[in-house]
Amino acid sequence: MTESQQPASDTRYLREIIAERQAKADALRNGGFNPYPPRTGRTHTIGDALEIFRAHEAASPETDAPSVTVGGRIVALRNMGRIAFVDLQDDTGQIQILASKRALGESWNLLDAFDLGDFVEASGPLIRSRRGEISVQANAVAMLSKALRPPPEKYHGLQDIETRYRQRYLDLIANDEAKDLLRTRSRIVSAMRRFMDERGFLEVETPVLQSEAGGAAARPFLTHLNALDEPRQLRIALELHLKRLIVGGFDKVYEIGRIFRNEGTGNRWNPEFTMLESYEAYTDYHGVAEMVEAALSFIATEVTGSTRVPWQDGEVDFTPPFARVTMVDAVKQHVGVDFRDYPTTEAMEDLLRDNGVAIPPDAGWGKLFDELVSERVEPHLQQPTFLLDYPLAISPLAKRTEYDDTLVERFELFVGGWELANAYTELNDPVDQRERFEEQLRLRATGDDEAELLDEDYIVALEHGMPPTGGLGMGMDRLAMLMTNSQSIRDVILFPLMRKL
RNA sequence: GGGUCCUUAGCUCAGUUGGCCAGAGCAGCGGACUUUUAAUCCGAAGGUCCUGGGUUCGAGUCCCAGAGGACCCA
Numbered sequence: 083m084t085e086s087q088q089p090a091s092d093t094r095y096l097r098e099i100i101a102e103r104q105a106k107a108d109a110l111r112n113g114g115f116n117p118y119p120p121r122t123g124r125t126h127t128i129g130d131a132l133e134i135f136r137a138h139e140a141a142s143p144e145t146d147a148p149s150v151t152v153g154g155r156i157v158a159l160r161n162m163g164r165i166a167f168v169d170l171q172d173d174t175g176q177i178q179i180l181a182s183k184r185a186l187g188e189s190w191n192l193l194d195a196f197d198l199g200d201f202v203e204a205s206g207p208l209i210r211s212r213r214g215e216i217s218v219q220a221n222a223v224a225m226l227s228k229a230l231r232p233p234p235e236k237y238h239g240l241q242d243i244e245t246r247y248r249q250r251y252l253d254l255i256a257n258d259e260a261k262d263l264l265r266t267r268s269r270i271v272s273a274m275r276r277f278m279d280e281r282g283f284l285e286v287e288t289p290v291l292q293s294e295a296g297g298a299a300a301r302p303f304l305t306h307l308n309a310l311d312e313p314r315q316l317r318i319a320l321e322l323h324l325k326r327l328i329v330g331g332f333d334k335v336y337e338i339g340r341i342f343r344n345e346g347t348g349n350r351w352n353p354e355f356t357m358l359e360s361y362e363a364y365t366d367y368h369g370v371a372e373m374v375e376a377a378l379s380f381i382a383t384e385v386t387g388s389t390r391v392p393w394q395d396g397e398v399d400f401t402p403p404f405a406r407v408t409m410v411d412a413v414k415q416h417v418g419v420d421f422r423d424y425p426t427t428e429a430m431e432d433l434l435r436d437n438g439v440a441i442p443p444d445a446g447w448g449k450l451f452d453e454l455v456s457e458r459v460e461p462h463l464q465q466p467t468f469l470l471d472y473p474l475a476i477s478p479l480a481k482r483t484e485y486d487d488t489l490v491e492r493f494e495l496f497v498g499g500w501e502l503a504n505a506y507t508e509l510n511d512p513v514d515q516r517e518r519f520e521e522q523l524r525l526r527a528t529g530d531d532e533a534e535l536l537d538e539d540y541i542v543a544l545e546h547g548m549p550p551t552g553g554l555g556m557g558m559d560r561l562a563m564l565m566t567n568s569q570s571i572r573d574v575i576l577f578p579l580m581r582k583l
Numbered sequence: 584g585g586g587u588c589c590u591u592a593g594c595u596c597a598g599u600u601g602g603c604c605a606g607a608g609c610a611g612c613g614g615a616c617u618u619u620u621a622a623u624c625c626g627a628a629g630g631u632c633c634u635g636g637g638u639u640c641g642a643g644u645c646c647c648a649g650a651g652g653a654c655c656c657a
Contacts, residue, residue: 092593093592093630094630096593098612160623161622162616165618167622169620198611211620212618215618217618235609239594240594244651583650
């Protein structure tokens with residue numbers, strides 16, 4: 083590596099450190115050793131080696147333990163002159179290599195090329211050191227991959243929050259907690275997938291690139307499809323394509339996929355995030371609510387061992403059944419009025435003013451109502467609570483309730499004061515759906531650029547007949563935050579969005 | 584969008600009211616050491632104090648602007 087190829091941010095001193103490590107790689111080459119060999123002689127993972135030794139010690143402590151070849155990253159190096167201790171780490175554990183000049187002979191000198199962060203392998207019998215540490219008594223060592231840059235400091239780990247996000251690999255190397263957390267996120271997604279599969283849902287994949295992104299109220303990312311010279315948008319929801327599959331006769335489908343919303347960032351918002359959506363024919367939103375209870379209690383148990391998971395100073399209890407309250411009752415309870423008595427934008431504005439809620443500019447009734455609920459109702463919903471029967475005005479894809487045609491069969495699930503899931507009895511009346519889309523277009527014409535666009539092909543699909551269906555959307559990142567007691571979405575996303583440097 | 588705070592060696596951090604050449608630990612480099620595990624001991628190095636202006640005899644420190652980040656509010 084020449085200096086001109088290095089990032090300009092590398093200081094002179096860092097370049098010296100890199101040059102020293104490079105010189106060690108060159109010394110290996112000159113001695114006939116490839117510092118980046120194509121293959122390793124590994125016989126065991128470190129975790130397996132430790133297990134084998136413990137089993138051997140328990141069964142026949144008088145005999146010699148088997149020999150192994152293990153490989154890993156050097157995380158500590160203690161050289162005593164004629165004996166050295168090298169701590170190796172792989173994804174399964176950490177083990178000490180006891181390297182002595184006597185046992186290694188000529189290859190003892192290879193240790194001169196070893197630095198923290200390098201990947202090396204060592205072969206020899208498993209033993210316990212005098213201080214009781216399980217070790218590989220090396221009779222051979224080899225470089226597997228020479229690291230040119232130094233790792234973060236070993237004792238304090240990597241503290242700088244910006245570096246932890248921008249160079250997540252360093253966070254994973256240096257901070258076991260970060261690695262555990264992100265591993266847990268994977269286990270949550272995996273548990274969700276298992277739950278859906280076991281219930282007979284078919285996992286599908288639908289387009290990310292869409293002519294007009296629909297299915298949610300959000301601003302899309304815009305891009306261009308060169309091959310057809312047409313504009314495209316990145317999806318903001320999975321909804322409309324999954325429901326086309328219900329029309330097609332797949333009665334239980336789900337997708338866990340990345341969606342993109344061109345909006346702000348924050349502790350609970352990342353512009354690209356992972357959503358689960360599922361649709362099940364022949365059920366309604368009550369059926370979906372029961373499934374959500376089963377899913378969350380299952381995942382909590384799989385991941386934390388209990389349906390009660392630590393959350394901030396207390397805990398969240400995912401033991402079914404969750405609380406259920408209608409939107410009408412919740413607003414009565416926390417605001418003191420029946421919101422149906424405030425049907426106009428002007429009336430809703432007055433209600434917000436009376437309750438000290440700031441009024442967003444150019445907001446229609448729906449946005450104002452949403453603001454009121456966000457400010458005055460949602461923060462109270464700490465334990466898992468289904469908020470049922472939303473206003474039709476903010477729910478263009480959900481079916482009306484039978485008792486009030488200004489309300490729809492929709493719930494959002496709140497946990498810790500934030501929305502975790504959203505579900506409907508899906509609107510399958512194509513005529514009503516067209517009217518709802520047309521109302522959205524009117525909102526868009528008045529300046530609401532988050533209103534839905536009319537998806538003609540989706541209407542045509544509904545005209546072919548969609549069975550009664552319950553649908554669900556759940557934010558997997560927020561679920562991961564709740565299950566791991568994380569206060570920032572960046573902590574549960576491997577590579578969170580950061581400003582370009 | 585508004586506010587508060589942060590940015591000093593590869594990493595983790597000190598740095599007093601503005602005052603001599605900006606310090607420590609770890610890592611690295613040279614040396615000692617055959618049972619260490621934050622190894623120990625000796626030695627010598629290592630700095631765009633985030634960037635750019637300004638105030639001042641003198642700025643890591645005070646002021647202004649900018650960059651990046653964290654948190655709070657809308």
